[in-house]
Amino acid sequence: MTTTxxxxxxxxxxxxxxxxLRDGALVAFPTETVYGLGGDARSDMAVARIFDAKGRPRFNPLIVHLPDLAAARSLAVFDARAEALAAAFWPGPLxxxxxxxxxxxLSPLVTAGLDTVALRVPAHPVARDLLRAFGGPLAAPSANPSGRISPTRAGHVTDGLAGRIAAVLDGGPCAVGVESTILGLAGEARLLRPGGLPAEALEAALGGPLATGGDAAKPSAPGQLASHYAPRAPVRLQAGAAGPGEVWLGFGPGPTGLNLSPAGDLVEAAANLFHLLRAADELAGDGGIAVAPVPETGLGRAINDRLRRAAAPRP
Incomplete structure (x- = not known):
């Protein structure tokens, strides 16, 4: 076992x-969304180690993290839409x-053999410093065992991956707290995963509504599997209160217990989501987790997407 x-x-x-990273090892690092598990995206061995450490299905593509737009242009074809969105929202959670x-x-393992690639320029200063110091593209899914709750603190990473990766670069808590929004542009503009950038901002930038949906059995981007972000305890959504044996996870005013945002602030709720899901899971024991309703607007779309996948039947 590796000492992390x-x-x-x-x-x-x-x-x-x-x-x-240059030696082919895996390093977890902070982004503004969640901690990523980085490996050299050009190395088959490094990328294979990511899948092995996470227990991740090989048909599930990875996001490539880059220091700037110029580096991204060397990997993918940017049309006018992509250029405009990159100018507006990079660096950031897109x-x-x-x-x-x-x-x-790139290693074909990164794209799962597809003819498209998922790219992001993160905003976190530690991530940007690391990418510049490394000098290449980093494949970096969330730094947790596949299907489990994403990490927003360095301690969350070691809870799930200690002994399986080389190091964790500790940059403190992640500010956004849910993964990046994923937009497909290999054809019509399609929202593949809601995330830290509200879809409304993308629609305003593109001047029209986004198509939605994808094939969970054949994902073209990360985060599309039906069951994902899952605690060990079963999750019940749209709850008015906790039932017998359940831990309460609230939003806004309501019963006492864990609360994503007592003030009903969706930005605060997104930042707290994965941390409090972990806390609820620890408290639940053999019981479950009851989650209050969250509005389906702005960052609420991303929060509800993660909660629905956390509550989905396990494979």
Missing amino acids: LALPATPEGIARAAAL TLVLPLRADAG
């Missing part, structure tokens, strides 16, 4: 993390799925 190093987000810690360049040089 805890690295501080200092110049020395970032340099050590970059050296490990992933674009675009046609893969023939000379991109």
Whole structure:
């Protein structure tokens, strides 16, 4: 078993993390959304290690993280829509799925053999420093066992992956707290996963509504599996109160207990979602988790997407 190093987000810690990545090892690092499990996206071995560490299905593509738009253009074909969205929302919590360049040089494991690639330029300063120090593209799904709750703190990463990865670069809690919004642009603009950038902002930028939906059995981007982000305890949604043996996870005013945002603030709720799901799971024991209704607007769409997948029947 590997000893997982805890690295501080200092110049020395970032340099050590970059050296490990260049050697083909895996390093978890913070983004503004959740912690990612980074590996060299050009290396078959490094990417295979990501799938192995997470227990992730090989047909599920990975997001490639890059330091800037110029690096992204070297991997994918950008049309006018992609250029405009990248200019407006990068760096930030937006992933674009675009046609893969023939000379991109990525491991085919990253794209699950598809002719498209998912790209993101993160905004977190530690992530950006690491990408610049590494000097290449990093494949980085969320740094947790596949299908389980995504990590928003370094301690969440070690809870699930200690001994399976080389290091965790600790940049503190993630500010956004839900994964990036994924927009497919290899054809009509399609919302593949709601996330940290509200879909309304994308629709305003593109001047029209987005198509939605995809094939959960054949995902073209991460986060499309029907059961995902799952705690061990069963989850009951749209609850008015906790039932016998259930832990309450509230939103806005209501029964006492864990609360995503007592003030009903969707930004606060998104930042707290995965941390409080973990806390509820620990408290639930052999019981379940009852979750209050959350509005289906703005970041609420991303929150509800994660909650529905957390509550879905387990494979």
